[in-house]
Amino acid sequence: MAFTQPTRRRVLQTSAASAAALVSAPYVSGAHAAGSLSVGFWDHWVPGANRATEEIVKAWGEKEKVAVKADFITSQGNKNLLTIAAEAQAKSGHDVFAFPTWYIHEHAAMLEPVDDIMADLIKQNGAVNGTVDYLAKVKGRWMAIPATPGSQIKGPCSRIDLMKQHAGIDVQAMYPAGAAPKADNWTMDTFLTAAEACHKAGFPFGIGLGQTTDSVDTAGAIFQSFGAALVDKDGKLTVKSDAVRQAMEWYAKLAKVLPPDAPAWDDASNNKWLVSGRGALICNPPSSWAVAKRDAPDIARQCWTHGMPAGPKGRFAPYLPYLWGIWSFSKNKPAAKSLLRALSTHDSIAKMVAVSVGYDLPAYEGLTTLKTWAEEEPPKGTLYHYPNPHNHQTLSIAAAPAPPEIANQIYNQAIMTKMVARHLGGEKMEATLTWAQNEVEGFMRG
Amino acid sequence: MSDLAVRDVQAASSHRQRSRIGNFLRGRSFVAFLFTLPLIVLVSVLVIYPAFYALHLATLNKRMTQFVGLSNFSFLFTRETFWMVVRQSCIFAVTAVIFKALIGFIVAHLVNAIPDKGQRKWRGMLLIPWVIPPALSTLTWLWLFDPSYSAFNWLFGLVGIGPVPWTGDATWARFSVILVNIWYGAPFFMIMYLAALKSVPAELYEVAAIDGATFWQKLFYITLPMMRNIIAITTLFSLIVTFANFDIVWILTAGGPIDRTHVFATWAFRLGIQGGDIPLGAAVSLFMVPILAVAAIFILRDVNKRSERM
Structure with missing residues (x-):
């Protein structure tokens, strides 16, 4: 096969033609030019x-x-x-x-x-x-x-009818749609009294004492309302403090009027509790209300999402x-x-x-006053207070303010709900606190 | 002349070598090696590498930035929950394996007594729990045990019993996870024992019958000795699988209530993945190795001894 050597002139001609073609061609920006x-x-x-x-x-x-x-x-x-x-x-x-x-x-x-x-x-x-x-x-x-x-915020979702009938609390009046809360009397004491009344009437509050997030988040907010932290923000152990004892005593009273299987609850249990019509209050984002809207519309019409009760150290809502x-x-x-x-x-x-x-x-x-929350129904305004529009409660996460690497362990090991469940099971308060202290000490290793 | 001799010797030696390689390549052991090669690769990639990686992880600090030697292990020894998990894992595995073996043995005898014609469908039906993916079947059990809406409790309620806190009380929760594990694993024992029963020569039973042996004598002097190796191997296999169980416990109780049903795998997951302490989680899971190794050594030594005697 014949093969001719290219001449210098031909190389120059070809290069010039290619360069001209490239320069004159329009710039094409590809569909994914930015990667x-x-x-x-x-x-x-x-x-x-x-x-x-x-x-x-x-x-x-x-x-x-x-x-x-x-x-x-x-x-x-x-x-x-x-x-x-x-x-x-x-x-x-x-x-x-x-x-x-x-x-x-x-x-x-x-x-x-x-x-x-x-x-x-x-x-x-x-x-x-x-x-x-x-x-x-x-x-x-x-x-x-x-x-x-x-x-999400995991605040209370109450049954309007049951709370009114058995606990004498009008949750809609306390948290009116489109207006600031009038919840000064919505305290831990009121909450406990309402829980006892609803339990007596056969509609216990559906709060879990299990090891999944819904149980842990509620326990965290309640502990914080009493100023009870297992570890403070500087990483110091504070399990055996008066605030923790006070929170535990309150929780022990509440636990007695919760469903007997509360220590075994997972994140689906409280949803089922509300949708089935067996409980007067749960702590959850509006997903359970949304399920009720689909599966049990009569119950959804009676649901009202609102703020947490206030404790001696403030009003805290679980936020995730x-x-x-x-x-x-x-x-x-x-x-x-x-x-x-x-x-x-x-x-x-x-x-x-x-x-x-x-x-x-x-x-x-x-962005806490978007129209969705004001307009969702039934009943109209049921979600108005869900995003904390009047900033009347502190959004918090369980185990805070401990340094996050320790808090993570306290949260994931569900130490607070385990403390309540142990104490509820008959363990002495001091023994429970010693156990918790020992566990938390273990989380402090580097 | 001497050069020629050397060359001859070299040529002969190279020819011998070639034929040895050829023989080896044509040999049965090489073909067998080729057949097992995919499995060796698979085991290396999916078992041996992760095992060594877990060992490496267990020697790091929580942030995985520093080598800390065995301090994760020594830390675990100081934890009350760790010793509870060790205890629970042993109770869970040993109880479940004993009952699985017992039920498997009885059912295998019952199935073996059924005439051949109808035996197949019984074998198929009894294997169902074992062939359903455990995550799926355990979900069904979870609904049966549901804290508030248990189907069992509803049935018990009809006769005035209960409600039983299946997963809410430590003792009942342990009972529940063991029960589901037995339900899932007993068919495996049944099918292994059935195969072993079928391999016992019928003449032995005939001779024993002529000698006037009772059912129990046949069982203790013929069936059990003939099945002993299968029983040992099946027990070892099941012990390993049950010890390492994760799905049944995680789905039913997630280790609760108050950690009372945690086994090694679930607690390792809780610490390592959920709690973000992967080295500690790896250390927990590695604790299964010495316990199972001791069991394996005893059981396999027994099997070997008997094989040598036979």
Whole structure:
């Protein structure tokens, strides 16, 4: 086969023609010119509630020319926790992840600081509550931003009729729709009296003493109302304090009028308790009301979500946020930050709240009066007080203010509910406190 | 001349070597090795590597940034809950295995007594608990034991008994998790024992019958000695699986109430994944190894001794 050597002239001619063609060709920006992004969102309980996030992400991806892969990972069977642990070990996986409560502190060393985004979001949406600060800020730096999907307050959801009939309490008058609460008399003593009256009438309050989050969160808020902390913010053991004893004594009285199987309750038990019509009050986000709306409309019509009772040290409501963090191994951090901003605009948050029928809760002060909560029914205004619009209670997480690495263990080992269950089972108060102290001491190892 | 001789010797030696390799490649042991290679790779990747990785994790501090030697293990020795978990794991595994073996043995005899024609469908039906994924069947049990809406309690209520706190009281909760484990695992024993029963030569029973042996004599002097190896191996296998059980306990009680049903695997998960202390969780799960190793050594030594005698 003949093969001719190219001449210098021909090489120059070809190069010049190629260069001209390249320069004169129009610039084509590809559909995914800004790269790709993979996000691990929390898979919502409320059917169809992922839709809002999906739509926001899709619109953002098209606008910013980023190929986004959104995975909705369930917390059933702790699948999200397993994924976090696996990604942290492998240093590979999603760029952005929806971390539950304690897992920002745990993985802070592997997360990208987001001070710049948080500063703008606070300016835009208002200040965040103290629990978000406690969970998402590590050594003064924001390591995550609050996510709206999945964040929730687990305040009381009462039966209007049963509370009126058996405890003489008009929860609608105490927490009127569209107005500030008139709940000065809604104290731990009133709560206990109401619990005893409803128990006597055959409709006990449905508060668990198990080891899952609903039980732990309620116990945490009640302990905090008495100023009872097992470890203080400086990491000092305070199990054997008067405040803890006082909280335990109160809880022991309450436990006697709870369903006898309360120590075995999981997160579904209180929902079933309300929907079945057997209880006058539970502490839960509005998911149980939403289920009742579908399965037991007569009961849903009698449900009213409102604030927690006040204790000697204040009124505390259990608050459980999800937090969006960016892994430090992410290959597209600018895009990740841009997406987090898009997910945190007023319109995005309003959409998420609406699609989740009011379940999702933004952490920002300026976004607690969205119309969804005012309009949801039946009965109209049932969710008005759910997002704490009048800021009349402190949103808190169980085991705070202990340093988060210790609090995480106290929370996950359900130390407070175990203390109550042990004491209820006949163990002497001091023996229970000694046991708890020994357990908590173990959590303090480095 | 001497060069030629050396070359001849070298050629002969290389030929011998080639034929040895050829023989080896054609040999049965090499083919067997090839057949087992996928399994060896699988076991290496899914068992041996994770086991060594768990060992490595167990020697790190909570943040996994520092080597701390055996201090995770020594820390566990000081914990009251750890010793409770050790006790509970032993009670759970030993009780469940004893009852599984007993029920399996009785049912295997009953099935063996059924004429061949109808035996197949009984075998199939009795295996159902074992072939259903345990996570699924345990959910059904959870509904039966539900704290507030237990179907069992409803039935008991009809005759004025109860309600029984199936998962709310420590003793009942332990009973419940063991019961479900027995329900799930007994068919495995049944099928193994049935296979062993079928391999006992019928002549032995005939001779014994001629000699006037009773049912119990046949059982103790023929059946049990003939089944002893199968019983030992099945017990060891079941002990390992039951000790490492996670799904049944986690779904039914998640270790509650007040940690009274935690076993090694559930407590390791609670500490490692939920509590964020992966090294401590790894240390807890590794505690199963010495306990099971001791059991394995005793049981397998017994099996070997008998095999040698036979």
